[in-house]
Amino acid sequence: EAAVTQSPRNKVTVTGGNVTLSCRQTNSHNYMYWYRQDTGHGLRLIHYSYGAGNLQIGDVPDGYKATRTTQEDFFLLLELASPSQTSLYFCASSPGTGGYEQYFGPGTRLTVL
């Protein structure tokens, strides 16, 4: 089974602060994804990547940057955090597309005060 880990698991920051969320997968999956989950909005895709150095824009990218440094590691960056970015963030990985499932990490709960 795919192993996806995220750190930190909980983070509190202030408005205007810088935050980096980390994700690592150890199953040699090519595809990695960042989602945010909010009540009433479900899972919304922020950014995704299909390999080291690659970055694709998701559906709600404003205010977020991402970087895929290796096949295993995918980072989400909030350079000027705002209260609207308070959310539960999930990372996911997938071996492919067109029918492959995504495996989710345990999530990071971010609070921006």
Add this chain to the structure above:
Amino acid sequence: GDSVTQTEGLVTVTEGLPVKLNCTYQTTYLTIAFFWYVQYLNEAPQVLLRSSTDNKRTEHQGFHATLHKSSSSFHLQKSSAQLSDSALYYCALSGNTRKLIFGLGTTLQVQP
């Protein structure tokens, strides 16, 4: 555009009774797969069911779903709900892009 619709935000059912969670979709993809993900409280979403074959019933953990392309539906059903089934359920579509398209989710509450 492509979309997945889950009409109920909350479904409440009594333990032991049947439950049905609705999922319909719109898509231009020719080759598609569908998933039901389940997310228990304070856990990550995980796949419950997967299907890509029209009119074929798929089962797992007592749940079943059948993809019906004629009606663009992939409803999730269980004949006897259990308290442990209480969770958030997402229907999702995978086409020939690199993204999954999720519905907004349905919270299932099973009460004694």
